[in-house]
Amino acid sequence: MTALTARWVVVDIEGTLTPTSQVHVVLYDYARPRLGPWIDSHPRDPIVVDAVSAIRSLSGLPDSANTEAIVEVLHGWMDADQKIAPLKTLQGLIWQRGYADGDLVTEFFPDVVPALRSWHDTGLDLAVFSSGSVAGQVASFSRTTDGDVTSLFSAHFDTVNAGPKRERPSYTAIAAALNAAGPQIVFFSDVPAELDAAAEDGWQTVGLARPGEPFGDADFGTHLAIKAFAEVSVDLP
Numbered sequence: 001m002t003a004l005t006a007r008w009v010v011v012d013i014e015g016t017l018t019p020t021s022q023v024h025v026v027l028y029d030y031a032r033p034r035l036g037p038w039i040d041s042h043p044r045d046p047i048v049v050d051a052v053s054a055i056r057s058l059s060g061l062p063d064s065a066n067t068e069a070i071v072e073v074l075h076g077w078m079d080a081d082q083k084i085a086p087l088k089t090l091q092g093l094i095w096q097r098g099y100a101d102g103d104l105v106t107e108f109f110p111d112v113v114p115a116l117r118s119w120h121d122t123g124l125d126l127a128v129f130s131s132g133s134v135a136g137q138v139a140s141f142s143r144t145t146d147g148d149v150t151s152l153f154s155a156h157f158d159t160v161n162a163g164p165k166r167e168r169p170s171y172t173a174i175a176a177a178l179n180a181a182g183p184q185i186v187f188f189s190d191v192p193a194e195l196d197a198a199a200e201d202g203w204q205t206v207g208l209a210r211p212g213e214p215f216g217d218a219d220f221g222t223h224l225a226i227k228a229f230a231e232v233s234v235d236l237p
């Protein structure tokens with residue numbers, strides 16, 4: 001067991017809290033057939049209008065491109081697992097509805113909720129930094145096989161309110177928003193490049209090398225690497 005001290009615990013979602021298949025299979029399969037109908041049924045929702053306009057400009061589609069062409073771009077991005085902000089925004093809205101309707105339930109790795117609860121009970125503050133939109137994050141924590149765990153988290157960050165996950169300025173922005181210095185934050189992620197960016201900003205970093213996951217055999221370099229949260233303790237200084 002490795003003992004860490006921190007004020008904030010910041011966690012990634014996919015590959016860290018949930019199996020990658022929870023996102024790539026369950027959530028992506030849910031979103032795929034609903035993207036077109038969602039765009040067409042929300043023609044005046046400014047969030048949807050802005051997302052569609054960003055998709056057009058990022059993909060080089062003309063203003064006249066119809067929903068079918070936009071959905072084709074979105075499916076291509078999903079197939080390539082490109083976590084592009086307007087796609088994540090639309091997915092988040094669809095998942096929010098799916099969780100509210102009872103169609104979706106999040107399944108965490110078994111070590112996750114006991115660790116989150118124990119850190120929260122110890123007095124640590126918990127936050128999320130994921131490519132999934134804040135709306136999607138909150139919805140996915142509201143209906144899980146361990147119940148509603150939204151109250152464990154005091155802050156949520158995504159690529160819109162913080163920035164890309166593999167770039168240092170995103171971590172600088174999050175630390176500022178949390179009113180914390182980098183060394184007071186410990187970040188858990190399965191992606192070494194994300195840990196590198198956080199470490200550049202002075203954060204403590206822990207890699208999740210979960211067996212069977214895409215980064216289960218990755219080289220975590222100088223980052224502490226664990227297979228499950230039970231291998232570390234985090235306490236207040």
Ligand SMILES: CSCCC(=O)C(=O)COP(=O)(O)O
Nearest residue numbers: 013014130131132136137140
């Ligand atoms: C309901 S949030 C789903 C998470 C998601 O969409 C995603 O892309 C996960 O990426 P992460 O940065 O958490 O690895």
Ligand SMILES: [Mg+2]
Nearest residue numbers: 012014015190
């Ligand atoms: Mg991840």
